[in-house]
Amino acid sequence: ESSHASLIPEEGKKKALGNHPGQSHELLRDFEATLLHMFGLQSRPRPSRSAVVPQYLVDLYRLQSGEVEEAEGHDVSFEYPEKSTSRANTVRAFHHEEHMEQMPSDRTYSIETPLRFFFNLSSIPEDELLSTAELRLYRQQIKELGLESQHVGNGDLHRINVYEVLKPPRPGQLITRLLDTRLVSHNTTSWESFDVSPAVLRWTHERLPNHGLAIEVLHLNRTPGHQGKHVRISRSLQHNSEGDWDQLRPLLVTFGHDGKGHPLTRRTKR
């Protein structure tokens, strides 16, 4: 059990006990603290089986480490965020707390009512200075069938609004301020990135209460069959693809610097 709680392998511990029988425990404790400090951890991580590694961070790692070039990485579906990473040496990913997800009450509910999402950012160390934060939303192409496919124009468009929730929500009442908005066409599948830096900086730097973000998706043509089907913000949106929710659910990504060393400048492949 102790080996799972420590960053020092058992073999190393035994060696230390042999070399410094009197003071090995103290030395090992100090060395453990040095290792944890080096990695910026409080304790040894013990990932649960349910831990999910977002593909975005894997792709970011692969681009950053020079493992793939943007042009050759066909599966990498985004541009390397040079601007965000130029001042950051740490990128953190957060999924929202689903148990705190608040659906609007039945009385006020419509598919276009903003949904509130709470991201617990308390694991960001105090000494980490955030520069930017983005909310990434997955949107899935709606394949037109029949006569509707003839229409081109506003009928294809969805507006996505991202808000900061300013006060603790009450039933049917959400006090918000708009952070970012975008008009998207529902004929493509892609990730959409929204700048939520102002809200995240308020929660972290200014230590103001975090009441979450609200996401509103408006289908401009109000085609009933398309309502709530384009942007993936809810687990139950696509009944036939529950399994991919872990990878397609909203993702909050923070870019920060802990004051140690250089930013995440990209390496080119050797």
Add this chain to the structure above:
Amino acid sequence: SPKQRGRKRNRNCRRHALYVDFSDVGWNDWIVAPPGYQAYYCHGDCPFPLADHLNSTNHAIVQTLVNSLNSNIPKACCVPTELSAISMLYLDETDRVVLKNYQEMVVEGCGCR
């Protein structure tokens, strides 16, 4: 074929390969990528007179000179003089995924200091 004799192996301070496999140190459960990395290490003699390429400090040059006169004073040490960073993708204590750039993880050059 005859053994090569008379050719003295170069034992001077230089960089050697050292691949750190995260599964060997038991960190593979929380480090997602890379699985390991080439860290290198520095090893070798810092003999008198120190060669230019050993990237020595003035202090190391003087210490080596004194060592040549008095062996009670040790030679200069072969240590990393240039290091570089690597990126690591890992799960932290709260199961959240972090991509972080860690400084001074890879030896780029060794010297006598």
